[in-house]
Amino acid sequence: MFERLPDLGADDVTVYLDGAAVSARAGDCVASVLLRHAPHIAHRNPVSGRPRAPFCMMGVCMECAAVVDGVPSTLACQTMVREGMSIERQTSLPDVCKAGHDG
Numbered sequence: 001m002f003e004r005l006p007d008l009g010a011d012d013v014t015v016y017l018d019g020a021a022v023s024a025r026a027g028d029c030v031a032s033v034l035l036r037h038a039p040h041i042a043h044r045n046p047v048s049g050r051p052r053a054p055f056c057m058m059g060v061c062m063e064c065a066a067v068v069d070g071v072p073s074t075l076a077c078q079t080m081v082r083e084g085m086s087i088e089r090q091t092s093l094p095d096v097c098k099a100g101h102d103g
């Protein structure tokens with residue numbers, strides 16, 4: 001779906017997307033990693049379960065919310081990759097959001 005443009009000056013880094021090692025470049029945002037790897041989504045809507053993907057790439061739409069280094073609802077378009085980073089597609093409500101919805 002998305003392909004990287006050649007950038008011979010950037011250093012390669014390894015990040016872990018849903019547990020799998022994938023390559024990124026220093027200066028990439030996390031959203032670009034999500035968009036380059038199937039299923040190209042960041043999270044599922046907690047109510048409908050429908051897939052959502054980065055859209056605005058400027059911190060406005062919130063469609064890029066993902067779990068980054070264990071922190072849920074991180075805006076992937078506003079977060080730069082770093083070596084060894086853990087990125088997970090968010091498939092459920094963060095625990096903090098579930099409080100008060102159990103009863």
Ligand code: FES
Pocket residue numbers: 031053054055056057058059060061062063064065075076077078
């Ligand atoms: S893509 Fe819109 S807030 Fe990140």
